[in-house]
Amino acid sequence: MTGAGAKIRITERIAVAAALALALASCASAPATVFDLTAAHPPAARPFRAQIRFDQRVATADLDSERILVRNGQELALLPGGRWPQQLSTLFRDRLIETFQNAGLARSIDGGAAAADYALDIDLRAFELDATTSEAHVEVVAKIVALTSGRIVDVAIFSARAPVPSTAPASVVASLDETADEVMTRIVAFVARRL
Template sequence: MGLFPRYKRAARVAGAAILAALLAGCSGLGSKAPPPTYELMAVQSFPRGVGPIRGQLIVAEPSALALLDSDRIMVRLANGQTEQLANAQWEDRLPKLLQARIIQSFENGRRLRAVGKPGDRLVADYQLLIDVRAFQISADSNTADIEIAAKIVGDRSGRIRAARVFKVSVQTDSTEGPAAVAALNDAFNRAVVQLVLWTTRVI
């Protein structure tokens, strides 16, 4: 007689374990694998510099509209609408990613005494302010299109030393996946080469 309560308790425990396993299996079936993550690459090499290395620069996090302020890779359709590139995302929010890669590109260019971001305890001469106006694949033209507006501002005076808009379009064989991301990387690198050379001339 004393054995039956033990069997009942064992049955309840086994039943609970089976139910938990079934629920875990169901939740696994409903979950989606995250989309592939893509890198934005810094510029590795530049034309040979002329003149002395000078100036210290702070690169602020670029500003962008909400559509571009995320890790989504955007595609502009022929009808003017914008959607996310399927099965792809950046490794971080685009403005933060741009800031990191632009700083790395300046470092690789070796044309400034120092470059960093706000909070790096850098006694900067200037700040580089960037507004991202376009960073997308255009489906109607099969191009990767980038447009950034840059301002060089005196760190202590707050005065604008120079301003310029950089626009680059690169043809792509596909508006999907790795080919689209490769075209965006190509366009970004071309824009950043221009940005770095222009900035170092102004400073």
């Protein structure tokens, strides 16, 4: 990219960040609409040789709420006009379970009655609008633990980004949903490879 082209790109990013800040400030008093996530529909997976349960999810205090986060560098803000129907960590876990079911793995999931062989621990690290890049950013750590020994079988970090065309809550949530869909699909494939 030429020097002039790079300057135009930087100017565009600054303008987008400024517009985002202005939009956030102007609609801070707007009533919040409740938005949901959808479960992903990954390809069908072979049944696991073992039962897996979904353990307590982990998230930082800022993520473990009903509010939609906006990150601008090191600063965090709340997206006005939109919220989740429940704590994000619980919502993500529920949609991840549905994603496993959509992959044909309902019988491999320990619903509480059977004794599970493995646990899937989920740690939400990022689930936000990144205002500096105008992208939805989702990052999740998934850990498979053998319950008989407590040994960590495998751990992986899944990160995805998608462009956010507008700061309207519906647009932000649509991009977050798209990124979460990619992450959930990759988590199913990760567990399917290990079990």
